[in-house]
Amino acid sequence: MISALQSFWRQITRDSDRALLPADSRQARPLTIVVSIMCALGCLAGLSASAGLRVANTWTSDLKSAMSVVVQSPRTDADLTRAAQIVRRVQGVTRSEAMSRERAKDLLRNYGTDMGSTLDALPVPRLIEVGVTAGQTNVKADIEKALKAAGYSFVVDDHSRFTGEVLRTSTVVRIVAISALVALVIAAISTIGFAARAALETRREAVNILHLVGAKDSFVAREVQIRFLRLGFVAGLLGATAAGVIALIGSAVFAFGASDFTSGAPLLNWTDLWILLVAPLVTACASAVAADRAARETLRDLV
Amino acid sequence: MNEKTRTLAYREGGPIVRFDKVGVTYGSGTQALRNVSFELESGGFYFLTGPSGAGKSTLLKLMYLALRPSHGRANLFGVDVGSAGRDDLPMLRRKIGVVFQDFRLLPHLSVFDNVAMPFRVRDVPLANYAEDVDDLLRWVGLGGRINALPETLSGGEQQRVAIARAVVGKPSLLIADEPTGNVDPEMGARIIRLFIELHKLGATVVIATHDLDLVRRSGAPVLRLEAGELTQAPGLSLAPKANQ
Numbered sequence: 001m002i003s004a005l006q007s008f009w010r011q012i013t014r015d016s017d018r019a020l021l022p023a024d025s026r027q028a029r030p031l032t033i034v035v036s037i038m039c040a041l042g043c044l045a046g047l048s049a050s051a052g053l054r055v056a057n058t059w060t061s062d063l064k065s066a067m068s069v070v071v072q073s074p075r076t077d078a079d080l081t082r083a084a085q086i087v088r089r090v091q092g093v094t095r096s097e098a099m100s101r102e103r104a105k106d107l108l109r110n111y112g113t114d115m116g117s118t119l120d121a122l123p124v125p126r127l128i129e130v131g132v133t134a135g136q137t138n139v140k141a142d143i144e145k146a147l148k149a150a151g152y153s154f155v156v157d158d159h160s161r162f163t164g165e166v167l168r169t170s171t172v173v174r175i176v177a178i179s180a181l182v183a184l185v186i187a188a189i190s191t192i193g194f195a196a197r198a199a200l201e202t203r204r205e206a207v208n209i210l211h212l213v214g215a216k217d218s219f220v221a222r223e224v225q226i227r228f229l230r231l232g233f234v235a236g237l238l239g240a241t242a243a244g245v246i247a248l249i250g251s252a253v254f255a256f257g258a259s260d261f262t263s264g265a266p267l268l269n270w271t272d273l274w275i276l277l278v279a280p281l282v283t284a285c286a287s288a289v290a291a292d293r294a295a296r297e298t299l300r301d302l303v
Numbered sequence: 304m305n306e307k308t309r310t311l312a313y314r315e316g317g318p319i320v321r322f323d324k325v326g327v328t329y330g331s332g333t334q335a336l337r338n339v340s341f342e343l344e345s346g347g348f349y350f351l352t353g354p355s356g357a358g359k360s361t362l363l364k365l366m367y368l369a370l371r372p373s374h375g376r377a378n379l380f381g382v383d384v385g386s387a388g389r390d391d392l393p394m395l396r397r398k399i400g401v402v403f404q405d406f407r408l409l410p411h412l413s414v415f416d417n418v419a420m421p422f423r424v425r426d427v428p429l430a431n432y433a434e435d436v437d438d439l440l441r442w443v444g445l446g447g448r449i450n451a452l453p454e455t456l457s458g459g460e461q462q463r464v465a466i467a468r469a470v471v472g473k474p475s476l477l478i479a480d481e482p483t484g485n486v487d488p489e490m491g492a493r494i495i496r497l498f499i500e501l502h503k504l505g506a507t508v509v510i511a512t513h514d515l516d517l518v519r520r521s522g523a524p525v526l527r528l529e530a531g532e533l534t535q536a537p538g539l540s541l542a543p544k545a546n547q
Contacts, residue, residue, distance in 0.1 A: 020423060022411040209407050212369060213468070214397035215424035216390065303371055303392065 020210060021203050021223045031195050032235045035188055039239025039283045040246070042184040046275040047247050047268070049177035054269060056170030061134060063159040063166070069128040069143065072153040077101075083154070084128045086146050092139040095131030188283070189290040192232070196224050196294035211302055221295035225288045232287025236280030244276045318342035319380060319476055319507045320366060326374035327361050334531055335361040338375070341526060341536045343509065345475070348502045350518045351511040353528035359511045360480065362528060366509065367401045367478050368392055380475070397425065400469030400506075402479035406461045408453040414440065414464050415449040421472040432471075439467050443497070459490045466494065470501055477501055479510045483517065491517075 071083050080098040088096035104124045132139045140158045147154050200207055210220055251268040320343040327336040336358045343349055353359050364370040365377055368384065377384040379395055387395070400421075408417045415436055416423070422432040440446050443463040453461055462482065469477060479498065483491030495510075495517065502508045512518065518525055527535030 018412070018416055020409070020412070020416075020420070022409075205407070206409050208369075209409060210420070210424055211393075212367060212396060212401060213421045213424055214393045214472075216393045219424055219426070303369060 019223070019227070021199075021206055021220075021227070023227065024199065024202065027195065027199060027202075028231060031191070032231055032238070034191060035232060035235035035283065035287070036238040036242065038184050038188040038191070039236045039279055040242040041239075042181050042188075043240050043243030043275055043279050044246060045177045045180040045184065046279075047243065047272055049174045049181070050272050050275065051268065052170050052173040052177065056166050056173075059166050060163045063163045065132055065134050066159065067130040067132060067140065067143070068157045068159075069130060069147070070155045070157065071126045071128065071147075072155065074152070075126045079152075080126050080128065083147060083150070083152055086150050087128055087130055087143050090139060090142045090146055092133045092136030092142070093130055094133055095129070097129050099127040099129055101126075185286060189286055192228055192287045192290040193294040196228055196291040197298050199227075200224060200295055200298045207299070208302065211299075217296055217299045220299055221292050224295040225292040228291035229284050229288040233280050233284035235287075236283030239283065240276040240279040243279070247272075317345065317381075318378075319345040319347075321378040322365070322372075322375065323378070324375035325365065325372045325377050327358075327365065327370060328373040336365075336372075336528075337531045339528075339531075339533045340375075341533060343507060345507055346502075346505060348499070348508045348521075348523045349510070349526060350521065350523055351509060351526045351528070352513070352515065352518060355513075357528040358531040359528055361531075362526075363401075363478055363480055363509075363511055366476070367399050368396050393424075397421065397472060398475045400472065400474035400477045402462075402465050402469045402477075402482050404481040404484055406453075406465040408461060408464055408468075410453050413450050413452060414445060414456070417453065417464055418467045418471055420468055436467075436471060439471055443467050459486050462486055462490070462494065466497060470506075473504075474506060477506045477508045479508070481512055482510060483512065483514060495521075 069083070069087060071080055077098070077100075084096045084098040087093055101124050104127055108122075108124070130143070140156050143156050144154075147156075207220055210223075247268055320341075322342075323340050325336060325339045326334065328334050339358075339362065351359055351362065361370065365372060365384070366379070368379070371377075372385055380398060382391065382395060384392075384395075409420070412420075418440060419429075419432055419436050422436075437446070437449065440449055443466060445460060445463055445467070448456065448460065453464065456464065466479075466482070469479070477498070482494050482498070486494065491514075498508050498510065525535055526533060
């Protein structure tokens with residue numbers, strides 16, 4: 001085992017002029033570019049999945065920690081204040097504030113239409129803004145029970161419709177991103193396998209000679225494997241760097257246009273760095289495995 | 304079967320090569336060899352002759368394990384080549400040195416690395432073979448060209464690199480395909496002298512040649528192929544002459 005590792009290390013670190021199978025820069029350069037692009041797309045897919053999950057979690061967390069109570073009757077300011085006090089006493093409620101008529105009108109104005117004096121004639125909804133402890137269950141039912149007991153006619157909106165939509169959308173985004181990632185990995189492995197087979201075909205004479213002087217299949221496969229391991233690592237490094245730059249630009253654009261709706265959730269996080277760090281290693285390993293398999297398949301044609 | 308077991312199975316001093324009714328039919332249906340039976344004793348010196356297209360190259364390919372027989376049994380070093388596992392063949396090939404007619408050097412490697420190839424495919428560290436390779440290259444007169452690429456060498460020099468590669472691993476069986484075909488008579492004679500020296504060191508030597516004068520002068524046993532059949536072989540057991 002140790003001698004195999006030593007041999008592998010000697011091969012990986014040796015002077016490339018002494019490589020038994022000659023390198024072909026005409027093939028290596030375009031292949032590096034193609035694998036880099038695939039790796040960059042894979043990284044972006046991974047970052048998208050991670051960012052999508054994080055943003056969705058932030059949004060749903062915000063939505064889940066807030067409720068709105070629409071008081072239908074009685075609707076006076078005093079009734080609303082009293083209802084807010086009743087709600088505040090419910091277990092799991094952290095905040096309960098009656099919304100003034102003016103603020104409720106402002107919410108309607110936010111829809112963008114200049115309603116002028118018409119707004120004064122409209123029955124502005126009487127709202128109570130409620131903050132709840134995250135993860136606390138039955139708060140909605142307890143609020144309903146308390147307000148009903150106090151004789152109020154009301155509707156409690158716990159935003160479950162929105163959180164459901166956000167979670168569904170986030171799941172779809174993640175499925176698409178992970179599918180894209182898997183497709184890119186398969187495409188990269190197929191491309192490298194094809195390239196490895198082509199590389200062996202163009203060096204068939206050298207492979208034959210190595211065989212005839214006693215090289216095992218594993219030795220010849222390792223020669224090919226090490227070349228593609230290096231290529232995969234370099235391509236992975238380039239792809240991850242490119243993806244990192246694109247993601248940074250995207251994150252900056254996202255942050256620049258951030259609003260209350262996005263809760264200021266960052267698109268990129270330091271924890272996402274692992275995707276970019278692991279990408280060159282994964283690409284290198286995938287390249288090596290694909291090249292090894294392709295080489296062994298090709299070598300089966302020889303005696 | 305591992306290498307140790309194979310070595311034990313091979314009876315020292317017995318036939319190093321034994322072919323029994325061996326035939327080779329290529330995919331196109333061409334029958335290159337038919338019912339070829341012979342034995343080569345360990346430590347012998349043999350010539351293989353025959354007109355072009357007689358099947359000499361095919362027979363050599365069977366002996367250096369570039370082919371498996373379509374029919375019959377080919378036995379090398381006590382191992383049946385036809386049924387040997389794929390992983391067993393490299394171990395057998397390491398006991399065989401081959402000088403190809405067209406040298407088959409790797410053009411991107413230096414003279415040193417071409418000769419060192421048998422060691423490198425065995426993962427032998429450089430320090431363990433560098434001196435042997437240097438010595439051998441000096442012996443074949445290429446001590447000053449160890450870093451040269453094959454394309455910068457003359458035909459004769461390339462021939463000597465190919466020979467050095469074939470013998471550097473101290474093979475038990477040395478096979479040469481027309482080793483004097485591409486060189487002038489003087490170089491041809493030097494190459495044959497080199498093979499005789501290697502034979503004296505214990506290697507079994509098989510040389511395929513069209514040079515009948517050379518064969519007659521040597522007095523060594525001859526295998527003659529015509530139209531894929533062995534027409535000359537002094538008995539099934541072709542013992543080497545005592546004076547070789």
